[in-house]
Amino acid sequence: MQSVTTHVEGDVLVVLVNNPPVNALSWHVRQGLKDGFEQGLADPAIKAIVLRCAGQTFIAGADITEFGKPPQGPDFASVLKLMETASKPIVAAIHGTALGGGLETALCCHYRVAVPSAKLGVPEVKLGLLPGGGGTQRLPRLVGIEQAAVMCSLGEPISAKKALETGLVDALASEDGLAADAIAFARDAIAKGPRPTRSLPVKGDLAIIEKLKAENSRKWRGFDAPYANLRCVEAAAANADIDAGLKFEREEFMKLMTGSQSAAQRYMFFAERQAAKIDGLPKDTALRDVKKVGVIGAGTMGGGITMNFLAAGIPVTIVEMQKDALDRGVALIRKNYEASAAKGRFTQERVEQMMGLLTPSLSLDDLAQCDLVIEAVYENMDVKKDVFGKLDKIVKQGAILASNTSYLNVDEIAAATARPQDVLGMHFFSPANVMKLLEVVRGEKTAPDVLATAMAIGKKIGKVAVVAGVCHGFIGNRMLAQRQAPASQLLLEGATPQQIDKVHTDFGMPMGPFQMSDLAGLDIGWHRDPNRIETIREALCAAGRWGQKTGKGFYDYDEKRNGTPSPEALAIIEDFRSKSNMAKREITDQEIIERTLYPMVNEGYLILEEGKAQRASDIDVVWIYGYGWPVYRGGPMFWGDLEGAGKIVEALERHGIKVADSLKAKA
Ligand code: 3H9
Secondary structure, three states, X not given: OXXXXXXXXXXXXXXXXXXXXOOOEOHHHXXXXXXXXXXXXXXXXXXXXXXXXXXXXXXXXXOHHHOOOOOOOOOHHHHHHHHHOOOOOEEEEEOOEEEOHHHHHHHOOOEEEEOOOOEEEOHHHHHOOOOOOOHHHHHHHHHOHHHHHHHXXXXXXXXXXXXXXXXXXXXXXXXXXXXXXXXXXXXHHHHHOXXXXXXXOOOOOOHHHHHHHHHXXXXXXXXXXXXXXXXXXXXXXXXXXXXXXXXXXXXXXHHHHOOHHHHHHHHHHHHHHXXXXXXXXXXXXXXXXXXXXXXXXXXXXXXXXXXXXHHOOOOEXXXXXXXXXXXXXXXXXXXXXXXXXXOOOOOHHHHHHHHOOEEEEOOHHHHOOOOEEEEOOOOOHHHHHHHHHHHHHHOXXXXXXXXXXXXXXXXXXXXXXXXHHHEEEEEEOOOOOOOOEEEEEEOOOOOHHXXXXXXXXXXXXXXXXXXXXXXXXXXXXXXXXXXXXXXXXXXXXXXXXXXXXXXXXXXXXXXXXXXXXXHHOOOOOOXXXXXXXXXXXXXXXXXXXXXXXXXEOOEEEOOOOOEEEOHHHHHHHHHHHHHOOOOOOOOOHHXXXXXXXXXXXXXXXXXXXXXXEOOHHHHHHHHHHHHOOOHHHOHXXXXXXXXXXXXXXXXXXXXXXXXXXXXXXXX
């Protein structure tokens, strides 16, 4: 199959790209475009050219799989130049998503028409890049500095309607008549002639640049690409000569392209898509129908889980044992939705629509007709087994029974039913309506179609779902334990919570181990006996320092929950240390990395050795979407490779930590 074909419609040549799945600009597409446009320009009977795409979408960008490989075919810039300087008008006919290099190709056409459902954008920043095909220079000429700065630095696409308002497209075509409408537009353009974007002046106000930096300072912490995008937009304003701006853009693009941040973000793009694939499962495995969901538990987790399904238009029956707990849970769901509506995220009508899909209940019997039931009760094996035993008797055959357990053995839970093939774990992360990660825990007896259905449901409710095997804490929490335990040990040896947390936040994590403990609550799992003190955590709990909820934990908190170092907590730690006869010593930041992050990498290797994760990149997806590992570092496994297996093994052995065989083999 040829990826670019041409056909003549009277005096118009149509250049048609057909490179499934997303019409990426692979080398053979660039070659085809060059040949197609040259053909049109050389033929005196052709007066105008239309560029259109077959399939789902207009060109969705450069072919990311080609990055870093030896170049083939004509380079992108030369194809763009051929188009922009063409002597005959070229019209881009846009449907689906014109993204990145795709939109840049459209910008080098002289006119653009789009169907109303189309979306247009430059998402390169999400890959740690910038639109390096002239996007940062041509967008400010067409849509102005403000709109261009927003599009380049945030990477969100805009609708065709907005594109029309801003001048990015010249006309809207009818949804089903793009081919004919674009040809008609091209015929009209013959008289007007070509209108190269490069010939337009840059308009707009640079004040937007500082505004964007101020508004996004938290979100962009540690990232290079948003700032590089803004520098290029500034260069567009500073250089009336577009070629000078293009040269600057090229230099900035190459810096990002060859750096580790973009390598990590591009890796994550594919890792996320790979995670959806289940090894050994035929692609055409028939899924079970999930039209009605049950959630047991209306606490923070149950409520958050419920919100995902309501937002996806799936009715939920939520069950609690006590009326006041049920009422509280339902009221909280409403309050959360109303807070979002107040911020303008959606309308009050939508709030009512979603709440209309919710059925509160005090009886498990009301779950009988559900296709999927998710249990989110207290984290205790006996309680869970009791719930599953009851569900087995109540819920219709063929339904999927899932536990939201974060640590417990899913096989043991499944054994409480007579249908273990229908049981698995669906582990959401708190807050469950916000966090994107879903660990789907495959039990020993989980049926393939049950697993596939849970993964598909995850996608439907906007999660990134990852398959995990049964083990204590699955992928994420199992690795987390390898960070938290040595962090506590480092306190005993002389580090402060602030020092350890700062190493982690400087690394790019949203919070460090002790900030996280304070958020979760230090009293979780505490025996509640203030006279029994065997750990620093127990000493803090005994002093009423239970974390953020009591206004004090490892840190002191104000009413807005801002934490500051706590002299009292430090004194408690000092006291515990001297009672433990531990000598205090200087701990370096490097030692903190070696003892809290390297063991996580090591644990990742063990998880793979035991087959509890399908692939290393799945582990990285878990850490990026479940725990806020900085995406520009690509997850612990990717980062471990960058650090070097040899360096990690040497450090782990120096600290007396047992090293996974597969990590050792890599060193
Ligand atoms: C760029 O353009 C740089 C230039 O500015 C400068 C150059 C000098 N390349 O997401 P899906 C694959 S950077 C290669 O599941 P959807 C994807 O891996 C690029 N492959 O579909 C998947 O493969 P598989 C700027 C790509 O319908 C399959 O296509 N552009 C590319 O949910 C289906 O993808 C972007 O960043 C690609 N560019 O969403 C846009 N894109 O089936 C990136 C996708 O084997 N793409 N694949 O797993 C997207 O955002 C979404 O794919 C899109 C479709 C919205 C288009």
